[in-house]
Amino acid sequence: MKPLKNKLIRLVKRPVGFPSEDTWEYDFETIDELCDGEIIIQNLYISVDPAMRGWMNEVKSYIKPIEIGDVMRAGSIGKIIYSKNKLFKEGDFVSGWGGVQKYCRTNSKSVIKIKAEINDLPKHLGSLGMTGMTAYFGILEVAKIRQGETVLVSAAAGSVGSIAGQIAKIKGCKVIGIAGGKGKCDYVKNELGFDGCIDYKNESVTRSIRRECPEGIDVFFDNVGGTILDSALIFINRNARVVVCGAISQYNSTSIVGPKNYLSLLVNRAQMIGMVVFDYKERYQHASEEIIGWIESGKLKSKEDIYFGLDNFYNVFQKLFNGNKQGKLILKV
Amino acid sequence: MKPLKNKLIRLVKRPVGFPSEDTWEYDFETIDELCDGEIIIQNLYISVDPAMRGWMNEVKSYIKPIEIGDVMRAGSIGKIIYSKNKLFKEGDFVSGWGGVQKYCRTNSKSVIKIKAEINDLPKHLGSLGMTGMTAYFGILEVAKIRQGETVLVSAAAGSVGSIAGQIAKIKGCKVIGIAGGKGKCDYVKNELGFDGCIDYKNESVTRSIRRECPEGIDVFFDNVGGTILDSALIFINRNARVVVCGAISQYNSTSIVGPKNYLSLLVNRAQMIGMVVFDYKERYQHASEEIIGWIESGKLKSKEDIYFGLDNFYNVFQKLFNGNKQGKLILKV
Numbered sequence: 231m232k233p234l235k236n237k238l239i240r241l242v243k244r245p246v247g248f249p250s251e252d253t254w255e256y257d258f259e260t261i262d263e264l265c266d267g268e269i270i271i272q273n274l275y276i277s278v279d280p281a282m283r284g285w286m287n288e289v290k291s292y293i294k295p296i297e298i299g300d301v302m303r304a305g306s307i308g309k310i311i312y313s314k315n316k317l318f319k320e321g322d323f324v325s326g327w328g329g330v331q332k333y334c335r336t337n338s339k340s341v342i343k344i345k346a347e348i349n350d351l352p353k354h355l356g357s358l359g360m361t362g363m364t365a366y367f368g369i370l371e372v373a374k375i376r377q378g379e380t381v382l383v384s385a386a387a388g389s390v391g392s393i394a395g396q397i398a399k400i401k402g403c404k405v406i407g408i409a410g411g412k413g414k415c416d417y418v419k420n421e422l423g424f425d426g427c428i429d430y431k432n433e434s435v436t437r438s439i440r441r442e443c444p445e446g447i448d449v450f451f452d453n454v455g456g457t458i459l460d461s462a463l464i465f466i467n468r469n470a471r472v473v474v475c476g477a478i479s480q481y482n483s484t485s486i487v488g489p490k491n492y493l494s495l496l497v498n499r500a501q502m503i504g505m506v507v508f509d510y511k512e513r514y515q516h517a518s519e520e521i522i523g524w525i526e527s528g529k530l531k532s533k534e535d536i537y538f539g540l541d542n543f544y545n546v547f548q549k550l551f552n553g554n555k556q557g558k559l560i561l562k563v
Numbered sequence: 564m565k566p567l568k569n570k571l572i573r574l575v576k577r578p579v580g581f582p583s584e585d586t587w588e589y590d591f592e593t594i595d596e597l598c599d600g601e602i603i604i605q606n607l608y609i610s611v612d613p614a615m616r617g618w619m620n621e622v623k624s625y626i627k628p629i630e631i632g633d634v635m636r637a638g639s640i641g642k643i644i645y646s647k648n649k650l651f652k653e654g655d656f657v658s659g660w661g662g663v664q665k666y667c668r669t670n671s672k673s674v675i676k677i678k679a680e681i682n683d684l685p686k687h688l689g690s691l692g693m694t695g696m697t698a699y700f701g702i703l704e705v706a707k708i709r710q711g712e713t714v715l716v717s718a719a720a721g722s723v724g725s726i727a728g729q730i731a732k733i734k735g736c737k738v739i740g741i742a743g744g745k746g747k748c749d750y751v752k753n754e755l756g757f758d759g760c761i762d763y764k765n766e767s768v769t770r771s772i773r774r775e776c777p778e779g780i781d782v783f784f785d786n787v788g789g790t791i792l793d794s795a796l797i798f799i800n801r802n803a804r805v806v807v808c809g810a811i812s813q814y815n816s817t818s819i820v821g822p823k824n825y826l827s828l829l830v831n832r833a834q835m836i837g838m839v840v841f842d843y844k845e846r847y848q849h850a851s852e853e854i855i856g857w858i859e860s861g862k863l864k865s866k867e868d869i870y871f872g873l874d875n876f877y878n879v880f881q882k883l884f885n886g887n888k889q890g891k892l893i894l895k896v
Contacts, residue, residue: 499838503833
């Protein structure tokens, strides 16, 4: 193989609060040799996710923290350009943990071949990727939604929330979203087909939940935490399920705010349930097929918000938290 | 019937924070007539429970608030002294919502006949009453404990915690308690047979949980809330269950503190589950029989902390919250 010049982004310090730009550094390296079993992936699309913020903290979690000096961890879709592994050939499209870099040299252990047209590749980071899987298993397996139930979804215009809510609609639930700003709320109602959407930036969430969910909430699918979680807890019904999928309002906080209304769980015999999508790995294939069916029949809309160039990473990362995006954030390399 | 002079305690105002003595007023009334279907119970033992504090708040809960002017609600054990109801005869011992008063005139709807020696009557407010039922269904049905698991119980010397922990021991769990003061901790370890007990008044709860539960916590049976709940959340294992049975540290608080470590539920795919004992009403009988078996075989100790006289009500009520008691608080009339 001819030597490749890789451009990569390293984590160089542990952020406290919201990460500043110097949390990362650009670097270059040369890849000029492959061992047996290894492949080189040319990253085409890099997934930018709220979970990244957690991976930077040095705490025990569902996954090891990114070490200082390591390439910034990210899911990615790419094309194999060199292979010394029988299972992969050059030209294969794959998904895996490619990291925020141009090329990824890997032993290919957690790399999965995907069959897709080149135009559909971004979906494999969105509705058919970790995002879609989180929504699918979160709403179906963790929340165990039933027809006719009222489902409230926070970050409803976001990557996971938008899909979770649409699946709940497909399954015959009444679905109300929470999103920030008129544009997003219109999108959630008019394009995604939710029954209603609360604009947390411009109305009282508590008053609006009372208005939109007069029959109470059976399932709260929460990606946000903080005061929105507290407002939702006021209105949960008996045997309600609160899925703790994420807490984007808290990820950059140096002192987490706990749900002061948690005793509503007691009164209502309700549950707050944590989830991590990796637990459902064996069933991703089945879920993907079902989601593809919904997309093809027009029942589910998948929206990717794609930005260009590794140099744009910090700009795109900020969009995770400033609300300035719609759908799944992706960096095109 | 000859007219009866009833002495009773009425709720006369809604407390904010810790109830002052003038939250209640003593009163007298004459009972001189019974309608068909009614009975008069002479209260012998009155149950004094943390839940009373919640019933005084004018909020939607699992039970209607006590109205201002009403007799203070309480579970009780008594003897029927007049009956115009075919199902009950004079001399029967019954349990029900007798209230904090000498006599209770009732249509007998929620009154249950109990078979017991007079000396065993207090147990029917403790290990065989709401307290025991809460512990039994909380630890077996809600927490779903399994042999070999590590179970942490807060308020371990208290009425519910002491029984929940003992049942977990009977079922083959490792059980660690949390209680306040050396006396209580000794009692929990030496008399109740817990594997360890953390003295929250004299040691760091977080450090002590790390020491006592090096393998983490599979079940946290929480009666306390607040910082103790937060400490426990740090150490929960994958798929752990946190039973929200109560939150005595918060009941008199004007601003509830939520569990800031709740995202540990996400990381550990754990659940926080609320419970109300009334949901298991149909199975109280079966549970009582099993608990009686454990008591008779010496496997379970039931401790009642009995005080005398209606005039003592406020004194005993305070003991619920100042920690100055051991086991089930009961007022003997």
